[in-house]
Amino acid sequence: MKERLKNKLMGIVQAVDRYPLSMLFLVAIATINAVSIQKEAEHDSKYLFTFIVGAMLSVVSQQVYERFCTKASQRFMLMGGSLLLAAGYYLAIRSAPVFNIEISTKTAVAMFALLMAFIWVPSIKSKVTFNESFMSAFKAFFITALFSAVLAGGISSIIFAIDQLLFSITYKAHSHAMNIIFSLFSPIFFLSFTPRYPGKKDADQSTEALEKVEKAVSVPKMLEILISYVIIPLTAVYTIILLVYVLLNFRGDFWANNLLEPMLVSYTIIVILVYILASSLDNQFAALFRKIFPKILIPIVLFQTIASILKISEAGVTHGRYYVIMFGIFALMAGILFSFFPVKKNGWIAAVLIIFSAISIIPPIDAFTVSRVNQVNLLVETLSENNMFEDGKIVPNSAISAEDKKTITRTVSYLDSMNYLEKIDWLPNKIFYDDHFKNTFGFDEVYDETGRDNEAQYAHLDWEQSPVVNIEQYDRMIHLTVYNEEEEDSGKEIPIEINNTNYILTKQLEEEYFNLHLVDEQDEELIRVNSKEVFDEILGDEETYGGEGKTLSVKKATVTRENNKVRMDFLITSVNHYDDQYFADMFVFLKIK
Incomplete structure (x- = not known):
């Protein structure tokens, strides 16, 4: 037990030494949180997310160095590149008045792409497969979550006991402790589980290093049982229910059912995740799952993508719809890959995910530029069809169809929620304030009636x-x-x-x-x-x-x-x-x- 604890502490020390730039970013994150806690003021989210993105960039750059490089100068160049990209990210978001949904979504997508790169890079042209690298990260995440939760609970109890039984402690102590645990300990502890995978300069790795890699990518017996005899059967039952639902409701209004899209998307995510986990297993249940379910995934994904495209004809492109359709295309490619290629080629889906993520956040074909242009064009087209748009100005007209009123209301509401009205000269900024909407278009807002009783009013x-x-x-x-x-x-x-x-x-x-x-x-x-x-x-x-x-x-x-x-x-x-x-x-x- 003592030896295992010593090895774990050494692993944490080695992680700090292995990812020095990431550690600096993590310290910066903890510092900005500590200042915010102490001053009881909101921190600047732009700095915080810049440091988070910088930490992830530097971790990926270290993975690239270990896999493909040999010289120290190359490592410093990769670190410099990470710093430049983090600085570029900050310059891109600093002009925004608030950390809005567009910046938040793009940041989340970028971080997801970096996470995929962190898992994928060690498996590129390597003896280690993507499935093994994914399994290592999967185990590290849950072990880290468990240790962090236990540590957070224990420290919280100690602070509470001292405050109640011995002497008064500032109420900020708990927040500072949680900040250290989740800003510093958790990411460092997670990285300590990442072995040094075989790289260009590690052609002759020591037996000890190879054993660490093997241990990191191995599947614990309990996890194998959980995946093979619990998760896979549950996924099979979910699949049967989904197929029965599709077969019993396959008719015209089926494609407009609001329940269909999230149900199919969630199913697709589950199957892809379970397939990757099952790719590291060698038993009959896992083999049967890998053989059958990707082929079921393909028609399911086609249903989901067609349903999403049909919704575009009704409501236009929104950033959410953009991502759903892009995910559908990715899932279709994943289903084909899983069905007709060996499991060692699963790493290709990580490359596709990274490419799609980049496409979705880089103008002019990113989700938000496409959705804004589409919604503005849909609004102008609807107004023009009703003779309500002349010489760049809106002409109020109450004598139009209810469907066109709904389209106008829906598009204007979306543009307003995304803070795009400031970029449209012929629409007032406070369009839903007081009577501005009615004065602008000649009628009050008209919303879809479907499901109205269960929707929230505010x-x-x-x-x-x-x-x-x-x-x-x-x-x-x-x-x-x-x-x-x-x-x-x-x-x-x-x-x-x-x-x-x-x-x-x-x-x-x-x-x-x-x-x-x-x-x-x-x-x-x-x-x-x-x-x-x-x-x-x-x-x-x-x-x-x-x-x-x-x-x-x-x-x-x-x-x-x-x-x-x-x-x-x-x-x-x-x-x-x-x-x-x-x-x-x-x-x-x-x-x-």
Whole structure:
């Protein structure tokens, strides 16, 4: 046991020495997190992700050096290249006002490509196959996750015990400890499991080095049992269910079914991952899986890709649809490769993944440029067909078909959610604020009816555009939150004193929705308001489903209820509606007449 611990500690020390530039980036990541924790302020995500990308680039460059190079000067050149690429990444994102969905997605895709390169490079023209390298990384990940979780739990318990039993510890101590574990320990521990694979300068590796490689790529008996007798049979059952579903529902509306696409994509990912893991196994179950399932994968992927392409004709290209179709093409190639080539050629799919990832993030054919151009063209085409676009300006027209209204609403909503409106001169930036949409196009937003009952509705007050609320005419202001599922909140009383008279405002759950009751000192009810009616008035005619929801001015966000005794104005700062449940935050302005 002592010897194993010593060897593991030596492995961690060797990992630090083996990946020096990566260690510097990891220290930078931990430092920027520590500063953020200490100052209780958000860190600059652009610096953080630059350091993460830099760490991954330097790890891949070290793998390239070990596999193909022999001179120290080549190593320094690769390190320099990693630094330049990391700097280029920072220059590419620093002009963005926020770390938006485009930058986030491109960064995630780039990191995924680097991860694939990290696994693939040691297997290029090597005795070690991609399947073995993948198995090594797979084991290292789960062992690291287990050790990190145990370490995090243990340190958290120690900090808590000291704070409760001995002396007070700053609440920041826990965050600092987690930062060290997950920013430094976890990646270094993971890299310590990566053996030095055979390279150009390692033609005559020592027996000890070869044994380390063999141990790293070997499949533990328990993992072999798990893959062969649990994961593969479960995948087979999932396949049968999927095929039965396809056969029973194969008709016209089948291709437009929103359930189909994510179901087929998830199945494809599962089969590819299980196939790669099973490629390192030598038993009947694994061999049968490798022989049959890739051939089933091909028609399944064709279904998924056709369904995705059909959706383009309806809604145009979005960045999500772009990636789904590109994944479909990749999966089709993977199915063909798995079906007709030996398992030692599996590394080709890593090369294809890296190429596809690069295509999807490099303009002008990247996912976001293609989707933006397509959505703008679809919008212009729809407007032009209805004589609503002349000399670069929009002409309002309410007398167009419902389908065209939906297309216009959908495309404008997508462009707005991606912050592309700033690049389109003939569209106002705050298109969904107040009545801008109606004033621009001549009609209110129109959304698809399909599945509407189960989709989320959301509206919120735009405080930036409406920072001031006039309250001089009211006697009191009350802040309330309403959530239908919080039954224990029913009957809660809020005492209010106005001109030496006491009143009580009560939230009462009645028939699944809260009613608000205001009574005086004699327990006489002055007014009763149904919260559902208030929220429906906000969401009613101009409701938005999904995305960022509808942005409201103070006027649009205010609902009034009054009688000859009381006036109550409800200023809804935010309201969510899903599956007959409402969650709202609001201010109630009260005036006793």
